[in-house]
Structure formats: C-alpha cells, structure tokens
Amino acid sequence: MSMRPLLRLRFAAFLALAACGGGGTDTPDPVGPPAVTAVSVAPATLNLQGIGATGALAATIAPSTAMASVTWSTNNAAVATVTGSGPSATVTAVSAGTATITATSGGRSGSATVTVTSTVRTLTLATSAFTLVPAQPQPLALTARDEGGAVITNPAVTYTTSAESVATVSSAGVITAVAPGTATITASAASANVTASVTVLEGGYVTASGGTITALGGQLQLVVPTGAVSAPTALTVRTVSTPPTNARLLANTAVLIEPAVTFASPATLRLRYTVPLAADVVETQLRLARLDGSTWQEQAVRVVDRTNRRVTALASTTGTWAVFVPPPSLRSFAQLAGREVGTAVSADALRSDATYRQLLAAEFNSVTPENVMKFGPIHPAPTTYNFADADSLLSFAAAHNMTVHGHVLLWHNQQPAWLTVGTPTRASLLAALRDHIQTVVTRYAGRIATWDVANEVIADNGTGLRASFWTTIAGPDIIDSAFAWARRADPNAKLYLNDYAVEAIGPKSDSMFALAMRLRAAGVPIDGIGLQAHFLVNPPSLAQQSANVARFVAAGFDVRYTELDVRLANGTDGLAAQATAYGNAVRACRTQLRCRAVTVWGFTDRYSWIPGAFPGFGRGHLWDDVFAPKPAYTGFRDAWAVP
Numbered sequence: 001m002s003m004r005p006l007l008r009l010r011f012a013a014f015l016a017l018a019a020c021g022g023g024g025t026d027t028p029d030p031v032g033p034p035a036v037t038a039v040s041v042a043p044a045t046l047n048l049q050g051i052g053a054t055g056a057l058a059a060t061i062a063p064s065t066a067m068a069s070v071t072w073s074t075n076n077a078a079v080a081t082v083t084g085s086g087p088s089a090t091v092t093a094v095s096a097g098t099a100t101i102t103a104t105s106g107g108r109s110g111s112a113t114v115t116v117t118s119t120v121r122t123l124t125l126a127t128s129a130f131t132l133v134p135a136q137p138q139p140l141a142l143t144a145r146d147e148g149g150a151v152i153t154n155p156a157v158t159y160t161t162s163a164e165s166v167a168t169v170s171s172a173g174v175i176t177a178v179a180p181g182t183a184t185i186t187a188s189a190a191s192a193n194v195t196a197s198v199t200v201l202e203g204g205y206v207t208a209s210g211g212t213i214t215a216l217g218g219q220l221q222l223v224v225p226t227g228a229v230s231a232p233t234a235l236t237v238r239t240v241s242t243p244p245t246n247a248r249l250l251a252n253t254a255v256l257i258e259p260a261v262t263f264a265s266p267a268t269l270r271l272r273y274t275v276p277l278a279a280d281v282v283e284t285q286l287r288l289a290r291l292d293g294s295t296w297q298e299q300a301v302r303v304v305d306r307t308n309r310r311v312t313a314l315a316s317t318t319g320t321w322a323v324f325v326p327p328p329s330l331r332s333f334a335q336l337a338g339r340e341v342g343t344a345v346s347a348d349a350l351r352s353d354a355t356y357r358q359l360l361a362a363e364f365n366s367v368t369p370e371n372v373m374k375f376g377p378i379h380p381a382p383t384t385y386n387f388a389d390a391d392s393l394l395s396f397a398a399a400h401n402m403t404v405h406g407h408v409l410l411w412h413n414q415q416p417a418w419l420t421v422g423t424p425t426r427a428s429l430l431a432a433l434r435d436h437i438q439t440v441v442t443r444y445a446g447r448i449a450t451w452d453v454a455n456e457v458i459a460d461n462g463t464g465l466r467a468s469f470w471t472t473i474a475g476p477d478i479i480d481s482a483f484a485w486a487r488r489a490d491p492n493a494k495l496y497l498n499d500y501a502v503e504a505i506g507p508k509s510d511s512m513f514a515l516a517m518r519l520r521a522a523g524v525p526i527d528g529i530g531l532q533a534h535f536l537v538n539p540p541s542l543a544q545q546s547a548n549v550a551r552f553v554a555a556g557f558d559v560r561y562t563e564l565d566v567r568l569a570n571g572t573d574g575l576a577a578q579a580t581a582y583g584n585a586v587r588a589c590r591t592q593l594r595c596r597a598v599t600v601w602g603f604t605d606r607y608s609w610i611p612g613a614f615p616g617f618g619r620g621h622l623w624d625d626v627f628a629p630k631p632a633y634t635g636f637r638d639a640w641a642v643p
C-alpha cells in the first residue's frame, strides 16, 4: 500500500525529529499519530446462541502506534447490535440471522461475521386437555417461539408420554389412545417444555341424542329421540322386540349415566354409560348392536373394569342400541382359560356341511384331522402323496384362527397296502418312515403346532410296548427315530406320545410314563403326552385324572387330552353322566397349566366314528345328530367357563 505524498512528508519529518533525540529547540512541525494502515476484528466469526446473548469483539489497528478511535457498526441491527468505541465491543443478539459487525478507524475498517442462532424458549399448545377414544389419533397443535417471541417453524421437539399403555405420541406429536386411563404428554425443545393431559375414554362408540334408557322387561335399549340436544336426565331400557339373531340381551341390567355428559353439537352428541355384567358374560363376547332399519349392526365394546365386571361405552350417533352377548362359545371360554379346545375334523363333513363348518369355527380354536394325515390316506403309494384334504383343513384353521394338532406319524392302523406287501425289513421300514415324516412334517412346518408322533405304542395290558407291525419288524427304537426325524423336519413343533386308556394312573399309564422317561433319558425329542380319553360313561374320576395329569406335568411333559368322547350304550340314557364325564376331563386338564388342550374326537353324533368302531354304542359327542347341543355340551362348556 503506498502512502499519500503529504503523509509521506510528515512521516519523514517525524523520523528526523526522533533521530535528533528530541532535544532540539526548533519548533517542530506539528506531528500527529501515524496513519492507520489496517483494521482487523477478532474473532472473525462469532456465534451467539439465543436472543439477548452477548459476545465480545476486539479490533486491532495497524500500525500499533496509531492511536485512532474506533467506530463500531452493524449492518443488520435486527439480528445483532454492537456497542463500543475503543478497541473492544460488545455484540448483542437480537434475532436469528447473520450480521456483519464492522470496526472503522482512521478511514480503515475490518469486520466480523456474527451468527445468531435462536432457541425455543416457549412452547404452547392450542389445547392442553384431550379426550380421546381408542384408535382416534389426534395431533398436538404446538407453537414454538424463540426468546424474542418470534415463531419458530419446524422446531426440534421431543415428545414423551407418561403412560404408553394409555396413549402414545409419535415423533411428529400425534397422540393415539391405547386404552382407557389418563396420561401426560410432554413436548420438550431446548429449555422449553409443555405438557398436555390426555384422558382416554372407553372404546365403544354408541351414540345418542339426548335419549333415555330404562329397564323394561330386563332388556337394555337406548332409545334416542332425533333432534334433541339437551342432556338426558334419565335413560330408558326398553324391551327389544327383534334382538340380533343368535344373541342374548343382557338381562336385568341397570344403567348408570355418568354426571358429566358433554354435547358438542346435536350431530356429535356423546354420552357415557356403564353396564354391569352378569357373572356368565365373557368379556370378549360382549357386543353392542345398533338397529339400522331392521338389521342389527354389531360393534364390539371394550370392557374396562374387569374387577367390577362393568363395561362403559361412549355413545355417539342417533339410533337404537342394544348391548347383548352372543351365546358363549367353547373357544371364548377356553381362550380365557389360556388353553385350546379342539375337535377332530372329518374331511367329508368339512367339505359338504355348512352347519358343521359354522359350528366348528364358532366353537373350537384347535383342530385335529380325523383321518387325512394318517399314513394310508396321505401317502397312498410309495411316491404318491395326497395332501389336498389336509391342505383344506389347514386353510380352514388359518382362516378361523385355530391351531392344528397333527395326527399321526407312526401308528399300526390305517397304513397303505404298499408298506406291508412283500417282505418289509427293518431297513425298508426305517427308510419308508423317514421319508414319510420328512415329507409330511416339512410340508406343514410352522403350521402344525403339535404332532402325535407315535400313537398307541403301549400294549393293552400295560406291560411295555405293543408288538406292532413297526416294532416287530423294525425294532422298538423306530419310535426313537420317529421323534428325531420329526424334530429335524420342524424344530418348533411340539412332539407327542399319544395313547388311550392312560387317563388314570395304572399299569398302562405307568408303561407310558416309563417309555416317555426312557425316551427323554436317551435324548429323544419328546415334549408331550397325549391322553386320548375315549371314555365310557364312568371314566376315571376327576381326582384320578388330575393325579395322572399331574404326574406327567411334574416330570416335565406337556399334556393334552387328544380324542375325548364318551360313548353311550344304545338304549340307555346316560346323558347326565356323559355331561359329567366331559366336564371332568376339562377340570382335570385345568388343574395343570401345562395341560394345554382338550380335544374331542368329533363334536356331533351326525358324523361319529363310534357306531362303526364300537357296535352297540353311539351318541358320544357334544351335539346330537341334528346339531342340537346335548347336556354334554353344557357340562363341557361349564367346566371351561368357570374362571
């Protein structure tokens, strides 16, 4: 940088004066401070966090001997202001943005860049109290402002809920009701947070417009006059003349209307009411129905108070409503008891009989193929498999949320002719069974939860193993191999040893126990014991059956009743004893949590194996041959129904 001529002259004079020691008497030319050649500001960039934050800047003047005053300025006072006149300055943040702060001295200047980052100082909610019903997400309308009061768009906010079980909140601030209760939702950003309180109401959506419910004839009906807007002071229960088919209206219900009934508008009139439940009402079966013209439209209702057995519903549109329970099903009770209630299924009946299908789906949550997975039916020729019927049953089971118990891999009955012709050897039988198990179990792996691997291998007199086709030719260790092959084909299926006349402790049950223990000690993968339970009217007592179940459970096995039926001699009554026998099997099973299921061997006398297998006997099932429930059904159901 070159000096201007006048300055250069003055500077030369100043140097000359200094060289002569300043002791001269001549009056020197007036000499000022040296001219400023450069001004710099440090730091070159300054970040200020938050409105009102301050930072320091310092100016350096070259040459250092120049004694010039400094003027500070900002190019954007809306973002940052600056004060200071000497070399030091204080910068104050005003709002988010960038400003250039300049120090000027002696005609020279230097600058620093100041960035103001604003932080969220306040959060506000449009509403801080929410009332939600389940499955109705609602956004939290949140406004974030910075320190200066300016709105911050897209602030970084974190949301938390005090009770996930009541209401959840997404990262975008949408709250979703989960179950009745109250929760606090907190939104936090920087130093600010705000809370909303959420009350989740019970789920039903009955609606009323200032209606009344009264008890008349012991049946509940909510009658809603159209167009009314005032809060109901009384509700009326009326007799419903055309209740939903296949339904039982709740009898003798009292209805309590909670005092705080809110009405947003006639169209969204809502009221809450509570219905006490009768002792035999199963929570999962409770339904709410709305009369729409002449048809009942069903809607599920949540039960919120299991202890006091009450359901509370939220009502919301005009119309006629009823609370009712369909007849309790076996499967709903079994589900409450945490077990499976199963039945053997006839492929023919499944294919051809709609009533059969309907009852099957409504009442059972587990199925066993009665015949179609047996060796002969499913593997009729050495390289031919017939999976069609088994596949149909599995589709039906999947469609109706049922488990499948596979039956059966190793058995001495219903074998195909090809297996026994010629002179089968140990080697040929092992090879055939291994191929069979690999093929069948692999095909259904993941879809069959439990398998009867070996069936009826105990001798009838209880003295050890039955001398069967398989064990005689191939040796008793074919049983061990069958379990091992099944495990390899589906590692997740539970593998059972299944037999009859083993439902009370005695010689045959003892032999089964000994075999199960031997298998396990030998490392054979056996998980469970299947008790067939083909009973006559006077089967082992409840105590005997319970002790038997307990013994297997104590030894570490799962247990299931796999083929329960109670046959009656023709010409005898026996229906009451039959009902007791059915009930006791369930009661015995329910004494142990590891008794996982009670499966009946067919549910209707219409398609019974009994008359064919036991001439002179019949009527062994829960429903008769025209699908009317028998006392056995009630006896069986009641044993499931007790809590």
Ligand code: XIL
Residues within 6 Å of the ligand: 370, 371, 455, 532, 563, 609
């Ligand atoms: C029966 C079927 O119910 C009949 O339809 C078939 O004719 C013979 O087999 N123990 C069992 C079952 O393990 O497989 C049997 O099923 C009944 C006895």
